Amino acid sequence: MPRTSPDPEISAAATRFAGIRARLETYSPPRGWPSWIYEFLLFGFKQAWACLFGGLMLALLMATHLLYPGDAVLPRYDFLTLAALAIQVAMLVFRLETLNEAKVILVFHVVGTIMEVFKTYAGSWEYPEASYLRIGNVPLFSGFMYAAVGSYIARVWRIFDFRFTAYPPAWTTCVLAAAIYVNFFAHHYLIDVRLGLFAILGALHLRTRIYFRVWRNDRWMPLLLGWFLVAVFIWLAENIATFARAWTYPDQADGWAMVSYGKLGAWYLLMYISFVLVAAVHRVHRPSANSPLAPEPEAG
Numbered sequence: 001m002p003r004t005s006p007d008p009e010i011s012a013a014a015t016r017f018a019g020i021r022a023r024l025e026t027y028s029p030p031r032g033w034p035s036w037i038y039e040f041l042l043f044g045f046k047q048a049w050a051c052l053f054g055g056l057m058l059a060l061l062m063a064t065h066l067l068y069p070g071d072a073v074l075p076r077y078d079f080l081t082l083a084a085l086a087i088q089v090a091m092l093v094f095r096l097e098t099l100n101e102a103k104v105i106l107v108f109h110v111v112g113t114i115m116e117v118f119k120t121y122a123g124s125w126e127y128p129e130a131s132y133l134r135i136g137n138v139p140l141f142s143g144f145m146y147a148a149v150g151s152y153i154a155r156v157w158r159i160f161d162f163r164f165t166a167y168p169p170a171w172t173t174c175v176l177a178a179a180i181y182v183n184f185f186a187h188h189y190l191i192d193v194r195l196g197l198f199a200i201l202g203a204l205h206l207r208t209r210i211y212f213r214v215w216r217n218d219r220w221m222p223l224l225l226g227w228f229l230v231a232v233f234i235w236l237a238e239n240i241a242t243f244a245r246a247w248t249y250p251d252q253a254d255g256w257a258m259v260s261y262g263k264l265g266a267w268y269l270l271m272y273i274s275f276v277l278v279a280a281v282h283r284v285h286r287p288s289a290n291s292p293l294a295p296e297p298e299a300g
Contacts, residue, residue: 113146146270150274
């Protein structure tokens, strides 16, 4: 039985996608392998829809890298900033995101830009092209790259109707997310404690399952695994972005090279911060009692 969203604003915002999704979800292919293939394709379609903002940004980075005129009056980075802003406004106008989700994405932009200003000052990476719309050495479009992660998490949460079991108290996740964010700055001057942060993260969420609905049935996976899969996807996108010279790492100064695998860990931790921020909007709910995958109530 389909679930109804606990947040009426989410239902209103989903109307642009709801009609297409309803038609796809009511289709009945033959039982057996055709149904499995159909569910797999539907999963891919919904994931692509959730990635809309990030996908458009990535396409803009590559297209401007290949086609943007070098002698244009408006620098490429500034064009990217204005284009990203236009995309965000359009997503609100056409009700592809809720206002609450947009507020969270704004927080992502601010949090990401602050970190960008510090990291470029510390020499972790640089933006090699000129721009007018910038703070320090950081063009403003960079904040939208963090916003793209927030947009994806907010949209995929709504589209797949996320539910969780064994999720730790909200205050513990907020404290951990804050500690992770502080360590992104502090490790340049103090001991890098990210291994300890990984250990705490794993201990907090070792038993946490994420439940989601692709089509007719609920599915689940360990939440730690889900975060890792998203981190891998972001790392692949980062390789495309650095190839497009959106930013460069020190080892890419003389030509593009694959982003190091060590960045996977950084993206995993940043993913956690993103997830906790979005959880503040969508709230954490358990699977519905009538779900065949719903666990038995815990004793006591």
